[in-house]
Amino acid sequence: MAKRGLRRRLGMVPTLLRISLLGMLVSQFAAGQRVEGDPASDGARIFAQKCSMCHGERGEGIAAAVTIAGPSLQAEHEVGRVMTAVESGPSHMPAFSRVLSVSQIRAVSSYVSTQLAVIPLTGGDVGEGGKLFRVYCATCHRTAVRGGALAFAGRNAPALTDKSAALIAGAIRWGPGTMPAFPPAALDDRQLASVVEYVKFVQHPPDPGGSPLKYYGPVSEGFASAAALLMLIGVAGWIERGGKG
Amino acid sequence: MIVKTLSHWIDSRLHAAKFVRSALNHVFPDHWSFMLGEIALYSFMILVVTGTYLALFFHASAEKVIYRGSYHALDGETVSVAYRSMLHISLDVPAGLLIRQMHHWAALIFLWAILAHLARIFFTAAYRKPREMNWLIGLTLLLLALVNGFFGYSLGDDLLSGTGLRIGYAILLSVPVIGPWLAFLFMGGTIPNPAAIPRMYALHIFLVPGLIAGLLVLHLGMIWRQLHTNYPGSKRTNRTIVGSRLWPSYTAKSVGLLLLVFALVAALGGFAQIDPVWIYGPYAPSAIMAGAQPDWYLGWIEGAMRLFPGIKLHIGHWLIPELFFPAVLMPSLVFGALYLYPFVEKLFSSDKGDQNVLRLPYEQPFKTAFGIGVFVFMLVLLIAGGDDVIAVATDSSVVELRRILRILVIVAPPIAAMLTYPVCARIRRRKAAVAATTPQEIAVLEERHEGSATSSEELLPPHLDEGPGSHLRLGRTGASPTSEMGHSDIF
């Protein structure tokens, strides 16, 4: 079942890539790698063999426009989350629960979360994060991180409402696709942690004023007020019903 | 009782009885389309009431402070005092956010109502003699409302409105020859300037509302003096006005409308968040956000700015900035055309004397088609003003959308006009045919309605009228105004 699902996904990729990738994966399945050994080097080896082609050698992410690309893992500090991802294969990632044994999964996950995760997510200040966010990020993702339009064909900046802190942090450093990368000279680790903390906050901002109308700003307010006027015209129609003018 | 004594007291000092009588007998036509102007008026009243409350809390200064208030995501940020007081009103003052949201929603509804009212006046040709002055005043009111709305939401010095102010400054700058002078006059210097906020505040709460109120008095006074128009119908001629009297029925309807407008604004203010300045954050020179639009009534200018191509125009070594055409020239032409319209139409019309009976839109096919064309033009621009939000909402490309809108803005208005003309002409022909078929029957019906010998509703001077007005004697407190029943229009 996993194989069939995988082939369907692979069908979206250009032929050459598909053939080479298929070859690689089939060879893994065929070889049936379930060798036990030293967990630490095991983790590194498994990563290099199975993960680095999508996630990059140091887990920095592959910046490609095709769906096979994998995000940066350099902020994935939680070994549990990594294990779940490896087992179940979220989004475009294949599931490795049948390819790797439980101890192998544990090994590679701990490798990722201890060795590769170099971006710290602590020590941020939400206020400063907001300030930097409005200089660098709001311009594409909008102030409520619900995604924004980009003026070139093909892509809009995605909404970040359901993205984990690790994913966001990784993306900022890596610059997936058309997004620019922000190296430490632009945002040092503490500033990065601040920005991530602010993004997590604004995923679910307090809405003391009522329904946020999808955070579309003056556009939705214009629609709502037009609807209000139409209602008032209806009210006027009721008041003067039967009136001939 | 009290009313009698008070009325006598006032009357003996003001000779009030005669005009009270004529005032209470004043006739208003019975149609919902005459209430559009009232909706605008009542929205303005709500704006004044809620605005007064807000003005008691708002602090219009651009001085920078460190924020240490109740919104923790901004803790430590450098914000202006104005922005801080906006947050204070929104988050700390009890009912502050409700009143603030009511104020903003009322402003949006105010401008929609003015627009609907303008459309009604335009399409029913109510701007003809003797009402040309009121047309001019009404347009000026629209302009003032537009400007005041812009100043109003720019007072908070948040990122969204700060972006708008930048653009406003650039628009002033783009005027040939005098641009830099205009921009520096408005801002008090180069952008950003701390003088802008107190200046806009004085204009927004004092000068412009004062002008609006003054013009409103003129506007309403003229309507009172000249009396409303009527839609065509039985007994409605250039020499008569038909409708219900101010006292008691129109009073009840109008006050009811006021309260219902107020209720809707209160509901919106309570349940629909508007202008969440805490999410936008304070204006900062290097901060910028996507999805930045002005309020809807400036969206047509915003759309024009987005659609107009980047042409570089030099006269000698002087530059005419590309922003001038969509943001200054186009709006000036539109408003100029609106101001001149009644006088231009007069040149082509054969109307003589006072025009107190409205023309239905289908009776003027050419004008209606032209009006629909202009309306569609504005609508496309308005949509273009929000094209990036539409692109995100529909997950499409804003570049494609812009391409489509650029074509639409040229092509759609003439098509709409060309479609409207034959529709109007056809309706007109059909109505004329119906009217011509049964003149005998219609005459009989008319006679029947006017037949009764003791009818008190004919063309009698008001003081001989036996209608409800004549029952009203000041001081007869037991008299109910609902003394004559007979209407069967259930609900």
Added chain:
Amino acid sequence: MSENEERREGGAGAFLNLGWRLLELGWASLKLLGTVVDRLLPAKVAFEPIPESGRAADRKMESESQMERREWWGTLFVLCAFLLAILGGIGFVIFFWSGSTGTKLLGGSLAVFLGGIGVTLVVWARWLMSQKQAVEPRHELQSSPSEREDASEAFCGGVRDVRRRRLLKWMGLTGAGVLGAMVVSLMRSLGMSPDASLYSRIWKGGQRLVTLDGKGVSLSSLQPGSMVTVFPENKIGSERAQTVLIRVKEQLLQLPEERASWAPAGYVAYSRVCTHAGCPVGEFEAEQSLLLCPCHQSTFDVLRAAAPTGGPAARPLPQLPLYADADGNLHAGGEFTAPPGPGFWDIL
């Protein structure tokens, strides 16, 4: 004619009338309330029905029972609506004083109060009031020739009483002109003349590029496809001085001849203020090296000296020449190629 007199009276008092009308509206509501209460007292008859005196246009006749039924239902309806309104109002007061001042509760109860009373009044107007149509004659707006003559005589006669009229006219004109000049002078204090700051090109040769928190940038700071916002050392956070520093792959750059040395190791710097309407050009598209402005979607090609490639901007972003010193720190090699920001008449 007494009728015309009356109309003129009404006209003259129109403005006072508005204030009077507002007072009367307030009193009318109270009176209506009194009428309802009247109805509820069984012994008292609130009003005598007046015999029908003829039909008005646009109205059908109703039977007595129909009339009574409508009145009964109408009274019930307004009672319910009014009761709801009062509950809403009391709710508002309770919510407010008990501290639960959320906008939903306050706004909802306020809306119920206002809406309830509004519905009460409207139902009263439609069900519990006469729907009689009134027909009034319109007075002639144009004054009669004799009236016009009288007015004209009043004015012209007064003018004739004034001696030395031409002198007065010239004095008036001169005074008005001087007053106008004085008013304009007062307005001068509102703004300054456009000064050098409008034409300034901000940077000076040799100034270091620093980020928002004051750190310098060097050749190793960015990788190709990254950007950062920089300022001159003495103008950190300034609106007009903000500059975007981008690193691209050097071989992709297609700068004009005279700017070939402005981009060490693929670093280019442009003014961050859009030349269209002045928004910071914050969006950077890394794959095609485009700078995008979020306000009106202008695009600028980073590889070709920020030439506008789409959208409404007409002029390229001013470029800043760069050079790296011995330690690799980036410095400005001169000023911007043009004053930053939106264009104006004599921007040159």
